[in-house]
Amino acid sequence: MKVGVLGSGEVGQTIADGFLQRGHHVAIGSRTPEKLDDYVKRQRNMLLAGDFARVAKFGEILVLATKFRGTKSAIDLAGVENFDGKIVIDVTNPLKGGEGKSPELSIGFTDSAGETVQRWLPTARVVKAFNAVGSALMIDPEFVDGPPSMFIAGNDDEAKKTVSGIAESFGWDPVDCGPIERSRLLEPLAILWIQRGIATGKWHHAFKLLQR
Numbered sequence: 001m002k003v004g005v006l007g008s009g010e011v012g013q014t015i016a017d018g019f020l021q022r023g024h025h026v027a028i029g030s031r032t033p034e035k036l037d038d039y040v041k042r043q044r045n046m047l048l049a050g051d052f053a054r055v056a057k058f059g060e061i062l063v064l065a066t067k068f069r070g071t072k073s074a075i076d077l078a079g080v081e082n083f084d085g086k087i088v089i090d091v092t093n094p095l096k097g098g099e100g101k102s103p104e105l106s107i108g109f110t111d112s113a114g115e116t117v118q119r120w121l122p123t124a125r126v127v128k129a130f131n132a133v134g135s136a137l138m139i140d141p142e143f144v145d146g147p148p149s150m151f152i153a154g155n156d157d158e159a160k161k162t163v164s165g166i167a168e169s170f171g172w173d174p175v176d177c178g179p180i181e182r183s184r185l186l187e188p189l190a191i192l193w194i195q196r197g198i199a200t201g202k203w204h205h206a207f208k209l210l211q212r
C-alpha cells in the first residue's frame with residue numbers, strides 16, 4: 001500500500017515508521033522536506049519526503065499528523081483534489097494552551113476536529129484514530145493485559161474496516177465508535193490521556209474497553 005503522511009513531527013515519523021516496518025511504501029510531508037534528509041536516509045528505499053502536495057498525490061491512504069492549527073493550511077498546500085475518495089486517518093487534536101498550561105480543546109461539545117476535517121475534505125473518507133495515545137505507544141504497545149483499545153470514528157464503513165485492520169496490525173484492538181461526530185468524544189479522551197500523564201509523571205498508559 002502507498003501511504004502519504006502529512007506532518008513530520010513525532011507523530012508523523014512514528015506512524016511512517018509503523019507502516020514502513022510492515023512493508024508499505026511511505027511518503028512523509030513537510031513544508032520544508034529537506035529537513036527530513038537524515039530521517040529518510042535511515043529508512044533505506046521505502047520512504048520519500050516531499051511537500052504536502054507531492055505526499056498527498058502519492059498516498060492511496062493519507063494520514064493527517066499536523067498541528068491542528070496548521071491543518072487547514074497543510075490541506076490547502078496539499079490540494080483538496082488530492083484527497084478525493086481517499087481514506088484519511090485524522091490523528092489531530094485541537095489543543096489550545098501553551099507551554100506550562102493545562103491542555104484543553106479549542107473545539108468541543110457541538111463540533112470536533114474530526115468533523116471539521118471532514119467538512120474541509122467533503123469527498124474524502126475521514127476516520128479519526130490514534131489521537132488518544134502518545135506517539136511513543138502508537139506502534140506495538142505492550143501491556144500485560146493485552147492490546148489496548150483503539151477508538152475510531154468515521155462515516156464510511158469500508159474506510160473504518162481498513163483503518164481497523166491497520167490499527168490491528170499496529171498492535172491495537174479497534175473499536176468502531178460510530179460516525180465522525182463521535183470525534184467529539186474521542187478528542188476529550190486525548191486530554192484525559194495527557195492529564196493522567198501529568199498526574200502520575202508516567203506516560204505508559206492506554207485505554208481498554210472491557211465487555212462480555
Ligand SMILES: NC(=O)c1ccc[n+]([C@@H]2O[C@H](COP(=O)([O-])OP(=O)(O)OC[C@H]3O[C@@H](n4cnc5c(N)ncnc54)[C@H](OP(=O)(O)O)[C@@H]3O)[C@@H](O)[C@H]2O)c1
Nearest residue numbers: 007008009010011030031066067068070073092093134135
Ligand atoms: N505528540 C503526540 O504524542 C500526539 C498524540 C496523539 C495525537 N497528536 C496530534 O497529532 C498531531 C501531530 O502531532 P506532533 O506532536 O507530531 O506534531 P506537531 O508539532 O503538532 O505538528 C507537526 C506538523 O504540523 C505541521 N504544521 C504546523 N503548523 C503548520 C502550518 N501552519 N501549516 C502547515 N503545516 C503545519 C508541521 O509542518 P512542517 O514540517 O512544515 O513544520 C509538522 O509537520 C497534532 O494534531 C497532535 O495534537 C499528537
